[in-house]
Amino acid sequence: MIIVITMPKLPFKAREKSDCLGARRSTRREAILDVLTSGPGHLSAEEIHKAALKRLPRIGIATVYRALKFLCGCGKAAEFIPADGVARYEPAGSRAHHDHLICTSCGCFIEAVDPEIERLQVRLAARHRFKPSSHKLEIYGLCSNCAGK
Amino acid sequence: MIIVITMPKLPFKAREKSDCLGARRSTRREAILDVLTSGPGHLSAEEIHKAALKRLPRIGIATVYRALKFLCGCGKAAEFIPADGVARYEPAGSRAHHDHLICTSCGCFIEAVDPEIERLQVRLAARHRFKPSSHKLEIYGLCSNCAGK
DNA sequence: GGCATAGTGATAACGATTATCATTATCCCA
């Protein structure tokens, strides 16, 4: 089964360094990780910045981007880029891999996983002699709330 | 089975109008569709512009974006946005839906489809009372060429 | 305590995409 969410290579937006070696303690980074783990998930950098400002009123947007890169780089956060092209972040590591059901009406995200799909993806890759390292599955449509309207 | 590639709503980059009603004939649009259908697929707007310039030396990049929006809107082209956030385009309509295996080393794209995965996605959505309209599956890793190196 | 250097904030720069606007081309209809 594939369990990585963060994309490894490729022109990859959020990547500062590959691990935490040599990193110093940083209250901003901790605050941002805290925002990630305590928040609703799937936050954009801007939303994370807004939330972080409540704890650290002087934190800058650049620091948020840097911290997100860093946290992705050392596996504490995961980035994913939906169809609108704006990166969103969620805590990773302790949390299991999941795919996303994205409501095109209200914009909400549902996390879901189907072990059989995961397994079939590996098979599909193998069929094309492709060595998978990560994947991304997004299903767009209407959530139960919006479908009822 | 889900067969739509283009995403319907959502802050969606390439969408000008939902159909071709009221559209006038346009040699640029035709040239761009021709670039799409005769090219290798998965081209970015810039690459499409470069190719179109060989046929129409004065065509502007804005026209390329407009034409792509238009072609996506009337189902003749499909847009997809990989992890680097840069939109890529391929001809649609006559071509069947497929997912993408994307090589993180050489950047090549492999088109693939697994009917069973398609089916399971519908099931997964249903399990969350979600009404799917389209989806996107991207598997990142190494193509057979790059894995051998 | 002091020094090397990682972290930070402000802000400029960047790149893909979109909007604007004046001009040109298309097509309908008298």
Next chain:
DNA sequence: TGGGATAATGATAATCGTTATCACTATGCC
């Protein structure tokens, strides 16, 4: 068949998320 309404176009400014730069600050090791 030649206006006239308006869609299409090209040049370019604007936008927006993200990244780079740079001067300054904080951390942690000696």
